[in-house]
Amino acid sequence: xxxxxxxxxxxxxYFTVEGHIKKALTEQVPSISHRSAxxxxxxxxxxxxxxxxxxxxxxxxxxxxxxxxxxxxxxxxNLVAERSYHYVNGSFSNRFYKIAEELGRSPVIQxxxxxxxxxxxxxxxxxxxxxxxxxxxxxxxxxxxxxxDIYQVRQSHPEAIIAVDAVSTLPYIxxxxxxxxxxxxxVQKGFGLPAGLGVWLxxxxxxxxxxxxxxxxxxxxxxxxxxxxEKARKHxxxxxxxxxxxxxxxxxxxxxxxxxxxxxxNETKFKxxxxxxxxxxxxxxxxxxxxxxxxxxxxIVTETRKPAQEIIQKLQESGLFLGSGYGHFKDKHxxxxxxxxxxxxxxxxxxxxxxxxx
Amino acid sequence: xxxxxxxxxxxxxYFTVEGHIKKALTEQVPSISHRSAxxxxxxxxxxxxxxxxxxxxxxxxxxxxxxxxxxxxxxxxNLVAERSYHYVNGSFSNRFYKIAEELGRSPVIQxxxxxxxxxxxxxxxxxxxxxxxxxxxxxxxxxxxxxxDIYQVRQSHPEAIIAVDAVSTLPYIxxxxxxxxxxxxxVQKGFGLPAGLGVWLxxxxxxxxxxxxxxxxxxxxxxxxxxxxEKARKHxxxxxxxxxxxxxxxxxxxxxxxxxxxxxxNETKFKxxxxxxxxxxxxxxxxxxxxxxxxxxxxIVTETRKPAQEIIQKLQESGLFLGSGYGHFKDKHxxxxxxxxxxxxxxxxxxxxxxxxx
Numbered sequence: 149x150x151x152x153x154x155x156x157x158x159x160x161x162y163f164t165v166e167g168h169i170k171k172a173l174t175e176q177v178p179s180i181s182h183r184s185a186x187x188x189x190x191x192x193x194x195x196x197x198x199x200x201x202x203x204x205x206x207x208x209x210x211x212x213x214x215x216x217x218x219x220x221x222x223x224x225x226n227l228v229a230e231r232s233y234h235y236v237n238g239s240f241s242n243r244f245y246k247i248a249e250e251l252g253r254s255p256v257i258q259x260x261x262x263x264x265x266x267x268x269x270x271x272x273x274x275x276x277x278x279x280x281x282x283x284x285x286x287x288x289x290x291x292x293x294x295x296x297d298i299y300q301v302r303q304s305h306p307e308a309i310i311a312v313d314a315v316s317t318l319p320y321i322x323x324x325x326x327x328x329x330x331x332x333x334x335v336q337k338g339f340g341l342p343a344g345l346g347v348w349l350x351x352x353x354x355x356x357x358x359x360x361x362x363x364x365x366x367x368x369x370x371x372x373x374x375x376x377x378e379k380a381r382k383h384x385x386x387x388x389x390x391x392x393x394x395x396x397x398x399x400x401x402x403x404x405x406x407x408x409x410x411x412x413x414n415e416t417k418f419k420x421x422x423x424x425x426x427x428x429x430x431x432x433x434x435x436x437x438x439x440x441x442x443x444x445x446x447x448i449v450t451e452t453r454k455p456a457q458e459i460i461q462k463l464q465e466s467g468l469f470l471g472s473g474y475g476h477f478k479d480k481h482x483x484x485x486x487x488x489x490x491x492x493x494x495x496x497x498x499x500x501x502x503x504x505x506x
Numbered sequence: 507x508x509x510x511x512x513x514x515x516x517x518x519x520y521f522t523v524e525g526h527i528k529k530a531l532t533e534q535v536p537s538i539s540h541r542s543a544x545x546x547x548x549x550x551x552x553x554x555x556x557x558x559x560x561x562x563x564x565x566x567x568x569x570x571x572x573x574x575x576x577x578x579x580x581x582x583x584n585l586v587a588e589r590s591y592h593y594v595n596g597s598f599s600n601r602f603y604k605i606a607e608e609l610g611r612s613p614v615i616q617x618x619x620x621x622x623x624x625x626x627x628x629x630x631x632x633x634x635x636x637x638x639x640x641x642x643x644x645x646x647x648x649x650x651x652x653x654x655d656i657y658q659v660r661q662s663h664p665e666a667i668i669a670v671d672a673v674s675t676l677p678y679i680x681x682x683x684x685x686x687x688x689x690x691x692x693v694q695k696g697f698g699l700p701a702g703l704g705v706w707l708x709x710x711x712x713x714x715x716x717x718x719x720x721x722x723x724x725x726x727x728x729x730x731x732x733x734x735x736e737k738a739r740k741h742x743x744x745x746x747x748x749x750x751x752x753x754x755x756x757x758x759x760x761x762x763x764x765x766x767x768x769x770x771x772n773e774t775k776f777k778x779x780x781x782x783x784x785x786x787x788x789x790x791x792x793x794x795x796x797x798x799x800x801x802x803x804x805x806i807v808t809e810t811r812k813p814a815q816e817i818i819q820k821l822q823e824s825g826l827f828l829g830s831g832y833g834h835f836k837d838k839h840x841x842x843x844x845x846x847x848x849x850x851x852x853x854x855x856x857x858x859x860x861x862x863x864x
Contacts, residue, residue, distance in 0.1 A: 153537040158749060166531050173524050178700035179511040181829075214572025214702075217728050217745035250727040336746060342536035344572075344702050344748025369608040370575050387575035388694060390702025390748060391516060471539075
């Protein structure tokens with residue numbers, strides 16, 4: 149039975165992807181050289197479309213990697229000589245912190261309970277910190293840091309590089325890119341694409357920092373920022389990339405531009421509102437994130453009275469595939485993705501079924 | 507006009523790929539979780555099929571990365587504290603050497619003319635060298651190092667790790683994996699898949715070396731060998747990988763097993779024989795690699811009397827897409843891929859057209 153995937157990534161494909169893949173096959177996109185003019189125009193199309201969709205300032209570059217996990221590593225290699233500061237409130241924010249450790253840095257951790265967001269107190273951040281890492285949307289718990297918390301650090305620590313993990317929230321989140329320095333995502337979540345591509349948004353300050361760091365230590369090789377930039381200037385990548393993935397990104401972002409980012413954002417809020425309303429009225433469910441202002445609109449996590457697997461199983465029999473709780477929450481939580489590909493009708497269908505069978 | 511891509515990667519898709527992609531879409535493979543049992547069985551299928559096709563010994567692991575370029579970096583990070591030894595005879599072997607430098611090691615270079623292979627003289631290799639890197643098939647020039655040259659170093663330097671770049675030669679090459687320690691490829695060449703996936707074959711000695719190295723320095727993070735192994739034991743990857751790519755690899759290798767590796771190898775030799783014969787008889791062409799024992803059978807590079815771009819253009823008009831010369835050979839060479847997906851009939855068609863129009 150065909151499922152509608154409400155899993156928080158890999159997720160339901162954007163509804164136009166299948167058509168784009170078939171067209172790509174007809175056009176033999178997977179066979180073209182990554183050094184050809186045809187590839188360059190695909191790269192450029194993806195870049196320009198993304199720039200428009202996200203209202204990305206001109207001093208930002210767009211680079212492609214294998215995954216967002218890779219971007220965690222590249223951020224530390226390129227932008228941190230010794231100390232980064234990490235707000236950690238779940239598995240993914242913690243993984244980024246651990247990667248900084250594994251790469252031999254001395255990161256500082258600021259923990260918050262899972263299901264909550266850190267209270268951002270700029271006074272606690274060392275004045276000479278090199279980079280402050282926010283996980284704007286912690287996919288494991290559904291806690292979303294308010295953007296003003298992030299911008300506050302820009303005011304208090306203007307010299308620090310501010311990195312925003314927007315993996316499961318873009319393109320929904322209206323991030324003010326002038327108040328941060330880098331943000332990143334992987335395409336298998338909000339963009340509804342097959343996994344295997346990370347997208348790294350980086351401003352000129354990051355490039356300058358990487359070049360400065362390169363004077364004193366290795367900043368990596370083919371995926372160092374200067375190497376990525378050298379190729380991106382020619383609309384290319386250092387390695388043979390996921391060409392099909394970049395093609396599909398260009399096409400899906402074009403479709404999103406056609407729909408309009410405001411429409412996407414309003415629909416996202418509307419669907420999230422319906423779902424949180426349902427959860428609050430339902431005996432079986434309680435939103436895991438208690439504070440309304442921290443409740444993610446793109447990854448909605450709920451505690452369940454009945455065993456979570458039982459609920460997931462029942463809905464699956466109706467063709468509605470929800471995500472398990474993450475890690476130690478596997479039996480206690482259900483995660484519901486609310487991405488641009490999910491229509492209001494699909495959400496109503498899901499809510500009706502949740503009410504009917506539980 | 508649909509082209510037959512004889513380019514050396516990205517290349518013509520294996521002739522079954524389109525069908526497998528359509529089935530994957532029907533089965534919603536791009537939406538499944540990379541932590542699900544379904545993904546684990548796809549990973550396992552890819553692994554077991556590859557193990558069979560390549561006759562990989564039991565002490566080898568199979569890991570997935572974003573590209574073969576990434577594997578160069580991971581090899582240096584995980585397996586070299588200070589010094590690797592690089593046979594360099596073209597752009598790709600040179601790039602690996604440069605990556606070792608960029609990662610702060612002190613690699614040793616042993617150069618050979620482009621279009622030739624190094625004379626392997628074990629006495630020149632430092633006795634305490636940590637790793638010896640062979641590019642078995644230099645994709646930029648079409649020079650292929652005889653396997654016995656590689657095995658010689660196993661005898662002379664039994665302590666050294668031997669790394670074989672088999673990017674554009676597997677699955678053709680019958681490598682004796684007991685005489686080396688690691689080999690790697692990317693899927694967009696001999697396996698005829700969309701780009702965006704590297705495959706890293708690693709034996710237990712490499713794991714031991716990485717664990718030992720980790721005691722004294724950082725060996726990376728999510729794609730360190732111990733991290734890759736921890737997940738691979740569960741048929742998973744540390745990051746969300748190119749799930750569709752791994753699925754397609756499993757299916758195409760299964761198709762290749764159905765055909766039989768011996769048949770694939772014999773056909774490769776037969777097609778290469780036809781092409782070199784044609785080149786040697788044709789006024790317009792001279793094989794760039796002069797020594798017959800160094801002529802690659804999977805990437806055939808020829809010098810051209812007429813401008814290479816003119817020849818490529820003419821054949822393209824007949825739906826036959828050849829590769830340009832690499833780098834500074836762009837106007838002087840034509841590169842012809844001879845991969846498993848290219849049928850004998852397609853090669854005859856290409857040869858007929860080369861004879862007819864030139």
